[in-house]
Amino acid sequence: MADIGFIGLGIMGKPMSRNLLKAGYSLVVYDIFPGPVAELVDAGAAHGASCAAVASQAEIVITMLPDGPEVETAILGAGGVLEGARPGTVVVDMSSISPTVSQKVGAACEAKGVDFIDAPVSGGEPKAIDGTLAIMAGGKPEVFARVEPVLQKMGSSVTLTGAVGAGNVTKLANQIMVACNIAAMGEALVLATKAGLDPEVVFNAVKGGLAGSTVLNAKAPMVISRNFKPGFRINLHEKDLRNALQAAEAMKVSLPFTSMAQQILIALMNDGKGNLDHSAIVTFIEQMAGVEVKKPQA
Numbered sequence: 505m506a507d508i509g510f511i512g513l514g515i516m517g518k519p520m521s522r523n524l525l526k527a528g529y530s531l532v533v534y535d536i537f538p539g540p541v542a543e544l545v546d547a548g549a550a551h552g553a554s555c556a557a558v559a560s561q562a563e564i565v566i567t568m569l570p571d572g573p574e575v576e577t578a579i580l581g582a583g584g585v586l587e588g589a590r591p592g593t594v595v596v597d598m599s600s601i602s603p604t605v606s607q608k609v610g611a612a613c614e615a616k617g618v619d620f621i622d623a624p625v626s627g628g629e630p631k632a633i634d635g636t637l638a639i640m641a642g643g644k645p646e647v648f649a650r651v652e653p654v655l656q657k658m659g660s661s662v663t664l665t666g667a668v669g670a671g672n673v674t675k676l677a678n679q680i681m682v683a684c685n686i687a688a689m690g691e692a693l694v695l696a697t698k699a700g701l702d703p704e705v706v707f708n709a710v711k712g713g714l715a716g717s718t719v720l721n722a723k724a725p726m727v728i729s730r731n732f733k734p735g736f737r738i739n740l741h742e743k744d745l746r747n748a749l750q751a752a753e754a755m756k757v758s759l760p761f762t763s764m765a766q767q768i769l770i771a772l773m774n775d776g777k778g779n780l781d782h783s784a785i786v787t788f789i790e791q792m793a794g795v796e797v798k799k800p801q802a
Contacts, residue, residue: 507531508654509562511555511578511585512599513540515734516625517568519632520598520658522547527657534558555579559588559595564651567597571743572605579609591617596651598639600624600679600740602747603669604754606642610668619647622668623655624675626682628735630722636660640678642670676751679744683765683782685719690786693727693797703797704728723783727797732780732787739778742769 510521513535521544525531531549534557535541545551552558555578559565565585569575575597579585585595595613597606597620606622613620621643631637637659641648648664655662665674692715696706707724710716726732745766752759768788777784790796 507563509533509552509558509565510544510549510568511535511552511558511565512568512574513537513544514568514570515629515737516598516632518543519629520566520568520637521549523632523635523658524654525549529654529657532558532561554583554588555581555585556583556588559585559593560590561588562593564594564596564654565589566654567595567599569597569599570740571599572601572747575599575601575605575609580612586612586616586618589613589616589618592619594619594621594647594651596621596623596655598623598625600675600744600747601672603642603672603676603751606672607669610643619644619650620668621647621651622671623651624671625659626675626678627659630735631660632658638678639663640665640671640674642666642668642672642674672747673751676744676748679741680748680759680762680765682719683741683745683769683785684761685717686723686782686785687765687768687789689720689724690727690789690797693724693786694789694793694795697797698793698795700800702800704799723781726781726783727786728799730796730798732777732784734779734781736782737779738769738772738782738784741782742766742773742778745769 507529508531510533518540525548532552533544533549534552610620623639623641625637625639627637638661639655639659641664693703697703
């Protein structure tokens with residue numbers, strides 16, 4: 505028996521899996537793409553032939569997938585986790601999906617005697633590599649207590665936020681704040697650059713004040729150096745804001761700034777920038793202003 509099964513070895517899942525191996529857990533892994541599976545097998549993991557096969561070999565099954573439909577297929581579908589899981593298995597979905605889908609999957613797991621936690625993350629690829637993700641969980645306290653030591657090997661902050669679905673509500677709140685923060689940073693740096701200032705000097709001047717933030721510290725240097733290599737892709741952030749707006753609509757909550765940020769992300773996707781880092785939100789503002797945020801030529 506492996507301690508942990510891990511399904512989904514993408515930009516986030518692969519480094520998260522590596523950190524579990526480094527922590528000494530035995531791991532069985534599965535992904536629809538063979539490349540990352542081979543990398544993890546070379547690092548010491550076992551290869552599961554399907555989601556069901558992974559679940560049949562693990563006490564805790566972690567899924568890290570793009571969106572709700574993929575999670576439903578992996579857990580509830582033919583050859584899915586629930587076909588292989590035994591009563592008492594814990595499924596931890598670390599994908600960022602709609603809270604409604606989390607609750608649906610959680611209810612299906614409970615009907616099979618399988619425990620479920622939704623535990624989306626924030627921090628992007630760099631923090632996935634470092635094992636310093638912020639992890640927001642939803643589920644029963646006793647189930648959370650069982651998986652918390654595992655989650656702590658992937659994150660520096662692990663918080664139970666409420667019942668199943670609460671983790672993804674918290675993640676959506678996080679994604680709203682990040683998107684709006686990046687957009688505001690973009691407007692500020694475009695303004696400063698258009699006025700003839702060095703944006704790096706402006707960044708250094710404000711980062712220690714009230715405008716300073718983790719988002720500013722992480723994303724302003726990327727913008728100024730014109731490095732839009734994805735730590736978190738625009739198309740994934742758009743998906744998160746779409747899920748936030750759908751949840752808000754169901755609860756009759758108005759999210760005007762979230763809606764505006766989502767429209768910017770859609771425009772960037774239509775411009776072929778969906779696979780860039782979300783710091784590239786600034787390029788939408790740059791285009792309107794006719795200026796590029798970068799250090800002035802010497």
